[in-house]
Amino acid sequence: MSKQRDKINELMKRLQAGEKSCFAAIHNSTYNHLLSVAMHYLIDKSEAEDVLSESYLKMMKYLESADLTQDCYNWLCKIVQNTAYDFNQKRRKFLSLDDFAYTLPDPATSYAPEDWLERGELRDAIKKLKESDQKITYLYFFEGLILEDVAKRTNISKSTVSAHVKQIRKQLHGLLKEI
Numbered sequence: 001m002s003k004q005r006d007k008i009n010e011l012m013k014r015l016q017a018g019e020k021s022c023f024a025a026i027h028n029s030t031y032n033h034l035l036s037v038a039m040h041y042l043i044d045k046s047e048a049e050d051v052l053s054e055s056y057l058k059m060m061k062y063l064e065s066a067d068l069t070q071d072c073y074n075w076l077c078k079i080v081q082n083t084a085y086d087f088n089q090k091r092r093k094f095l096s097l098d099d100f101a102y103t104l105p106d107p108a109t110s111y112a113p114e115d116w117l118e119r120g121e122l123r124d125a126i127k128k129l130k131e132s133d134q135k136i137t138y139l140y141f142f143e144g145l146i147l148e149d150v151a152k153r154t155n156i157s158k159s160t161v162s163a164h165v166k167q168i169r170k171q172l173h174g175l176l177k178e179i
Contacts, residue, residue, distance in 0.1 A: 008072050016066065033077075050087075054083050088145075132154070
């Protein structure tokens, strides 16, 4: 386990034991990475920050019953992922890919400019896909829906969605190599 993970594990154990000052250290040590995890699922930075705040609250809520003999850092990441997934499920907000393009922050002011450059290239590659594949891409990769939910939303079978996802991955890989 890395020094960072060891540090987080130690801080979490101290926090669980009642040393409240450890929360600030945990927050400072994990915020940037957990924000990038949330951004992976949510796109919009303000939504990701909201999800991250809610995730820290959940961490505190479940801290007493948490098994801190396991990797606490992965536990925190999983809380963020699940909270982001729940957020997406609640809002059920659909954006066209053109709308999606405008929700990306300005690279000059974003949290991690190099991430947005990569996403911009990915967005350009996605726009080259068929419209039906673009919708599947958005639902599966950006909304984080499971195959069954994507199938319900697109009115096609789960096996067809699975085949499309595999095909989309290959197409995007080829398109990104060109870029």
